[in-house]
Amino acid sequence: MCGIVGYIGDKDVVDVLIDGLSALEYRGYDSAGISVVEDDKITTIKAEGRLDNLKNMIYSRDKINSQIGIGHTRWATHGEPSDVNSHPHVTARLTLVHNGIIENYQEIKKILVEKGYKFASQTDTEVAANLIDSLYENDPIAAIKKASEIIEGSYAFAIIFNDILNKVYATRSGSPLIVALGDNEHFLASDVPAILKYTRNYILLEEGDIVELEKDKITLYDKNLKIMKPQIHEATWTLEQAEKSGYEHFMLKEIYEQPKALLDTVESRIIEGLPSFERDNIDDDFFTGFNRIEIIACGTAMHAGMIGKWLYESVCRINVECSIASEFRYKNPILSKDTLAIFVSQSGETADTLAALRLAKSAGVKTLAIVNVNGSSIAREADYVIYTYAGPEISVASTKAYSVQMAVMYLLVFKTALVRKLIDSKKASEFVGQLLSAIDSVNDALLLSDEIKEYVNNFLDSSSIFFLGRGLDYYQSLEGALKLKEISYIHCEAYAGGELKHGTISLITKDIHVVALTTQEHLASKMISNIKEVVTRGAKVLIFTKKGYEVDDSAYKQCIYLPKLDDMFMPIVTVVALQLLAYHTSVAKGCDVDKPRNLAKSVTVE
Numbered sequence: 349m350c351g352i353v354g355y356i357g358d359k360d361v362v363d364v365l366i367d368g369l370s371a372l373e374y375r376g377y378d379s380a381g382i383s384v385v386e387d388d389k390i391t392t393i394k395a396e397g398r399l400d401n402l403k404n405m406i407y408s409r410d411k412i413n414s415q416i417g418i419g420h421t422r423w424a425t426h427g428e429p430s431d432v433n434s435h436p437h438v439t440a441r442l443t444l445v446h447n448g449i450i451e452n453y454q455e456i457k458k459i460l461v462e463k464g465y466k467f468a469s470q471t472d473t474e475v476a477a478n479l480i481d482s483l484y485e486n487d488p489i490a491a492i493k494k495a496s497e498i499i500e501g502s503y504a505f506a507i508i509f510n511d512i513l514n515k516v517y518a519t520r521s522g523s524p525l526i527v528a529l530g531d532n533e534h535f536l537a538s539d540v541p542a543i544l545k546y547t548r549n550y551i552l553l554e555e556g557d558i559v560e561l562e563k564d565k566i567t568l569y570d571k572n573l574k575i576m577k578p579q580i581h582e583a584t585w586t587l588e589q590a591e592k593s594g595y596e597h598f599m600l601k602e603i604y605e606q607p608k609a610l611l612d613t614v615e616s617r618i619i620e621g622l623p624s625f626e627r628d629n630i631d632d633d634f635f636t637g638f639n640r641i642e643i644i645a646c647g648t649a650m651h652a653g654m655i656g657k658w659l660y661e662s663v664c665r666i667n668v669e670c671s672i673a674s675e676f677r678y679k680n681p682i683l684s685k686d687t688l689a690i691f692v693s694q695s696g697e698t699a700d701t702l703a704a705l706r707l708a709k710s711a712g713v714k715t716l717a718i719v720n721v722n723g724s725s726i727a728r729e730a731d732y733v734i735y736t737y738a739g740p741e742i743s744v745a746s747t748k749a750y751s752v753q754m755a756v757m758y759l760l761v762f763k764t765a766l767v768r769k770l771i772d773s774k775k776a777s778e779f780v781g782q783l784l785s786a787i788d789s790v791n792d793a794l795l796l797s798d799e800i801k802e803y804v805n806n807f808l809d810s811s812s813i814f815f816l817g818r819g820l821d822y823y824q825s826l827e828g829a830l831k832l833k834e835i836s837y838i839h840c841e842a843y844a845g846g847e848l849k850h851g852t853i854s855l856i857t858k859d860i861h862v863v864a865l866t867t868q869e870h871l872a873s874k875m876i877s878n879i880k881e882v883v884t885r886g887a888k889v890l891i892f893t894k895k896g897y898e899v900d901d902s903a904y905k906q907c908i909y910l911p912k913l914d915d916m917f918m919p920i921v922t923v924v925a926l927q928l929l930a931y932h933t934s935v936a937k938g939c940d941v942d943k944p945r946n947l948a949k950s951v952t953v954e
């Protein structure tokens with residue numbers, strides 16, 4: 349949700365900023381802009397739309413000779429996508445880029461207007477820039493600190509002051525920001541992939557930190573303005589992981605990376621055939637310290653949470669609630685001392701999930717985060733963290749991150765059952781073996797790609813597609829429908845097989861498409877009845893079932909056979925087929941697969 353970059357060093361700043369913005373474009377693509385120091389003044393260039401528009405603008409003018417600058421790629425919150433609402437925002441005394449939302453910007457704007465400040469845009473960012481301008485008395489750190497005491501909301505800012513053109517300033521609260529260290533050069537970025545081309549060493553800014561960057565020096569202040577010694581981290585991700593590597597789209601690459609991502613995540617947590625979270629500093633006592641579980645997340649991550657709920661309830665018989673983070677945080681949730689709250693997030697920065705985590709912590713509940721991005725806010729703030737090893741996920745639609753989140757859920761459930769003696773070591777190791785076989789079968793599910801690609805031609809004129817499933821298949825239907833609608837713009841809805849006839853079946857008419865999942869043997873006959881109900885009303889049904897299960901061919905237009913696994917492990921392969929279904933439909937419809945309209949990865953605003 350907006351990406352910011354900054355650079356100070358000896359390199360051509362335009363190249364560095366454009367590289368950084370390209371790597372961060374998944375965070376927003378409504379507009380992009382840069383400000384660079386050239387001939388003792390700041391030059392700002394910005395353009396509505398994709399980064400390519402900005403690039404065309406920059407590269408069609410005289411070459412810029414500059415080594416200092418800041419840049420931004422925008423996901424519009426306040427103010428429509430337009431040139432004037434694009435960042436950087438320029439005031440009389442500074443230029444600023446922002447990621448986040450200033451919640452009290454209207455109040456601040458009113459005061460500034462009374463002081464004579466004028467505003468060109470509808471953005472909260474222009475207000476923040478002018479607030480800092482109004483507080484500036486030749487001491488950038490003091491002005492930023494004073495502004496932070498007034499601003500409510502979330503922000504990461506990068507700022508250049510007109511009278512200090514050889515330094516870049518930055519601060520953050522609620523939105524992520526890193527400072528990366530090169531050779532006689534420093535970088536600012538919202539996320540690690542933006543700096544991988546140049547360096548692997550970086551500092552994670554803490555809440556309220558303010559940093560002053562010079563070419564050869566960093567001065568880091570904490571929120572009390574105490575000078576701190578920066579703690580340097582080394583990126584574990586590589587540049588190759590963050591590139592398309594010959595695939596047409598990141599999404600396809602990420603779908604195909606799933607066998608490796610799953611193995612990386614799971615194998616490191618198997619010791620002598622049994623699940624172990626020792627490397628995550630989670631010992632056996634942890635697994636006996638709760639009697640209720642709350643799983644909290646957004647979107648796809650929440651769907652992984654639903655799989656976790658199903659597994660915990662069926663294997664461990666523990667009561668689990670799975671909540672959408674934005675609902676959880678405002679519902680006055682029941683959080684007793686025996687509750688374990690699990691937060692699932694690829695980015696580790698999703699604003700609602702982070703706020704829900706803070707709420708759970710303030711209620712004294714034990715918190716566990718399942719997160720993909722190292723050092724992200726959710727990972728840092730939870731009591732315990734289990735990292736998934738999916739590598740960078742660039743496509744806005746989540747694929748491999750979901751699979752590894754599910755895999756962690758399986759391991760957590762097996763470990764809990766083992767520690768609580770609900771299963772013995774033999775059973776636990778059998779479960780682990782089944783999980784590893786399921787991961788191996790993902791390779792077979794990927795082989796269905798061509799068959800699925802051919803089928804999606806049926807969808808091209810569809811205005812609505814319904815997904816049906818029961819039990820675990822219902823949760824996968826939710827994920828399949830989300831994936832397909834977000835990247836193909838076809839309206840999709842998921843229903844529990846038995847629920848459709850309680851209202852929605854009135855929408856099933858001749859030629860409406862239905863995707864039906866029947867991978868759960870104990871529910872298959874029920875699902876077939878539900879499928880027949882829609883076929884009778886003229887629906888065209890695509891069934892995903894598992895090999896060896898015979899489906900009466902009057903029930904479908906096409907039946908695609910997934911690898912055969914025990915019911916409990918079928919989600920691992922089913923989701924791969926659903927991801928391919930969404931991907932091929934999006935490509936066939938000519939949509940922008942990796943950057944669907946209106947969306948951004950890493951939703952850092954609520």
Ligand code: F6R
Nearest residue numbers: 647648649693694695698745746
């Ligand atoms: C959908 C998708 C989103 C994310 C959601 C949570 O394909 O990617 O629904 O799952 O925004 O994001 P994280 O996992 O970063 O908290």
